[in-house]
Amino acid sequence: MSSAAREKTLVLMRHAKAEEGLGKSDHDRDLNKRGRRDATAAGEWLKENGLVPDLVICSTSHRTRQTWEAACHGGANTEFVEYRRSVYLGGAEQVLETVREDAGQMATVLVVGHNPTMAQLTSLLTDGAGSREAHDALGDGFATSGLAVMRYDGDWADLDLGTCELTRFHVSRG
Template identity: 45%
Template sequence: MTVRTLILLRHAKAANPDDYATDIERPLTARGHRDAAAAGHWLRKAGLAPDAVLCSTAVRTRQTLDELRLAGEVPVTYEHRIYVGPSDDTLDLIRHVDVTVAILLLVGHNPTISDLSDMLAPRALTDGGLATSGIAVHRFKGSWRDLESAGLTDEHTARG
């Protein structure tokens, strides 16, 4: 049975929402750019090179993804449903990932990212969930379509 790795990454620190006409337009702050680059370094050091990426359509998630500086040509799917949530809909997106993908990176927002991580590994995150640029890594045996809430995750690692 194939081991799959799901990397959940909350976007880096974004600009104040009061400064933008719509929330989806908010860019990263200078700290956000630095933190996203550090998250990318952590992923590379951990040997977590994704085969595919699912990313929210928001400016801040796109910028977070750019700052990760992933190696090679990694296919990216920008999906508005990650921006709007909820975690059940995002889990459904993951279940439809191509069978050839062993490591999937999902770049999104709270509360969806933290809720999804908690669905997969209950009580593994601290009370506040993932901080900005926080990463939760879930490993399980099986296919993406078999991924269920509460129970299939064999291993969970969190950063931030």
Template identity: 40%
Template sequence: MTAGGAAATGGTASDGPPRRLVVLRHAKSAWPHGVPDHERPLGPRGLRDAPAAGRALAEAGCRPDLALCSTAVRARDTWALAGARWDPPPRAIFDARLYGADAPELLDVVRETPDEVGTLLLVGHNPGLEELVLHLAGAGLGDALDQVRLKFPTSAIAVLTWHGPHWRALTPGAALLTSMTVPRGA
């Protein structure tokens, strides 16, 4: 997926195998009265957009080796609907640290990823996800960086590539933002 939606590859020059970090903001949530923020479910648009995000990921060949997902209901439901695109769905770890995390906190979690993971999917929340993408992207293809700077809406997907011996070597500015897309369901 590029900013226009086609497949793209890329990365920064450094030692190690190619790695890909796919960042997915949860789909649009509902705001039911009296429900704590962490427990908010997906709204009608989110229920349409989350499967569309899974389709977009599958069509772009972005099957994750591992998904790290916030424990918030809207993030877990987004992953359940998006991950159902694959049979079986990729392995997921639900991590409470992703809820409300800022870019440095998110990067700390990403750096704990096992070395055998080539493609990592991170499902979480803004503003942390947007900040993380901008923090890691040293460059971008097309207008992908401008799109993220403008807005990283619900169901947005950013794909960052880089080369490194292990995830703990990922540093600010080391990745190439190869795409940013916002899939919408019918």
């Protein structure tokens, strides 16, 4: 198999800004107005940059589901969305395992999840490799509606720590 056939893109996205948790469980928190605007802007950015995921793996929480829905209103799209409790409940290792198991032969996978997991997983997967500008931007924090775009050359089942390069980091604001 040629290198080009193995090259993949992984996008880790933190959910958009959510309402405070007053009277609701954490899982049931919704996006606030700013969050809906920012998530829509994230969808516009994904579309403008030609980042079309073959698969979206989304946490089961309300705010992550709403983030992806709003991103789609902004122009993002995919054919397949899987909702995984492991992305809501798990840490970096569980999300990594979910990607390994679910991504199959997909070329581009986007995960909509939570912090600190998204920041930790980005750091662990890239181990400083890739764009210095992207790492500097990520160093300012993995803000809500943040998107870490990584290049990976291999089979998803073999995705491991230090195997990706961070190519871009973007925080969407609408």
